[in-house]
Amino acid sequence: MIDFLIIGGGIGGISAAARLAPLGKAVVLERESALGYHASGRSAAMFEPNYGSPSTVELSHASGDFFKSEDGGFLSPRGVMFLAAKGEDEAFKRCCESFDADPMDLQQASEMVPILKTEAIGNVAHHHSGEDIDTDRLIQWFAKTCRAHGGEVHTSQEVTKITKLSGGWQVLANGETYTAKMLLNAAGAWVDEVAKLAGIKPLNVTPLRRSMARIPAPGGHDVTNWPMLLDIHENWYSKPDAGSLIVSPAEEDPMQPFDAWPDDMVIAEGLARYQEFVTEEVTRVEATWAGLRTFSPDRNLVIGPDAAEPSFFWVACQGGYGFQSCPAVAQLVADLVSGQTPAIDRKVIAALNPQRFA
Structure with a gap:
């Protein structure tokens, strides 16, 4: 059985997969033929850490060290x-x-x-401090990291049915069935559609x-x-x-x-x-x-387990801040899933918690 099945191969889904793969079997299902096809692939690709709501600013600043040091860095000067x-x-x-x-x-x-x-x-x-992000290399780095830890990334996989099981989830995509302990919804503009398929209360985002x-x-x-x-x-x-x-x-x-x-x-x-x-x-x-x-009603990201079903995990509503906040968001996802104490402030975590909409 898959430990973590991630629906959505944008920057939110693929970065979360990279951090979850060391913790268990992680599989990404992306509907399009390439990762980052929709919102991620059409981003302005800027790292401006003071841009966004207070919680987003915290996440972006917490991502700075990764962008500057990991794999030689992903930033170049812009202003x-x-x-x-x-x-x-x-x-x-x-x-x-x-x-x-x-x-x-x-x-x-x-x-x-x-x-x-x-x-x-x-x-x-x-x-x-405003800098360009090498978004394509960043997506590929996360995908490579996921695979290096035994994870799988599948493109051209349209999810058509999601069934809740006693010990997890069963997902049908392109005629193939995937069974997983935890389902992560990182479907970007389609997060509510995925939630409805799973029988989970949608966020009602537009x-x-x-x-x-x-x-x-x-x-x-x-x-x-x-x-x-x-x-x-x-x-x-x-x-x-x-x-x-x-x-x-x-x-x-x-x-x-x-x-x-x-x-x-x-x-x-x-x-x-x-x-x-x-x-x-x-x-x-x-x-x-x-x-x-895609933004939540209060413009904060939605990161965490669903209020009614903890095995359904939201990685959603990243708005225009997905790239600049993804290193910290991905680590937060892994910390929350594994029970580790996150480095992110508790007030920020509360601002992101899906339970605020319960």
Whole structure:
């Protein structure tokens, strides 16, 4: 019998599998043909540890050592530049306090990002700790670690039936039956669908779409070393990507769980908001895509055993913070399952506990 059957091969599921595999037989079932296909594969791939709710910030900071030291590190310098329009002094001050960002001279900011429209910008701040995450290598490292401890990772496995047994769970996927002592729900936007299949009370979450557009490097500039640009209200952001620039409207439009695609009007609105802060007009879009970010009602992650059925374990609602928090989340999962005392503060664990929705 499998000890830990994990449904979902995004960053939440595969990182948990890597930490559970040393504790027993771990098997990951991913519906798509590759790991990290949906939300994980469409992430902005940033490690900004001060981003998110207080519990998420704690998890992200607790993940920092892993990102910097494990397997040579998974981070590369990027930085985040926060932009405020004129007349937004108080909101700018709150942003700097929230992200521990340092105000900077507008001329200095323009030297760093030469397309800034200085006449439209009232204040600029910069945070050096924002870094790029090598997300593909990270996913593969967790998968490799899982397999190295005897775990299995199966893709193209659509779960169609889940049955509760007296000593665990029986799961049917692509005509094959898996029997496990513990079932971990790491299905991203589909966590409620998996819960319903298992006869578990769903969280009643609604996935939120987040779109991206890739545009050519503005003005022919070399954008390699530009920081991520973020409107202080998070109405848009941009980030260098393989010689081009990705721009997001940063929208949160409610969607049913499915393979999301962007709305052209939403993309256009986001690009228009971006253009208010820059001198270069967007004349061409190279590509667009979208992903679904899933949050709990209180915006905290949901990590822990179900209130009614402890053998059903939630690894859910990671929103836009899955990558930056996954090392600490995966270790917390392993600690809670094994009965070890977690390094994470008890108040944070309580904030993540699924029983808060019981």
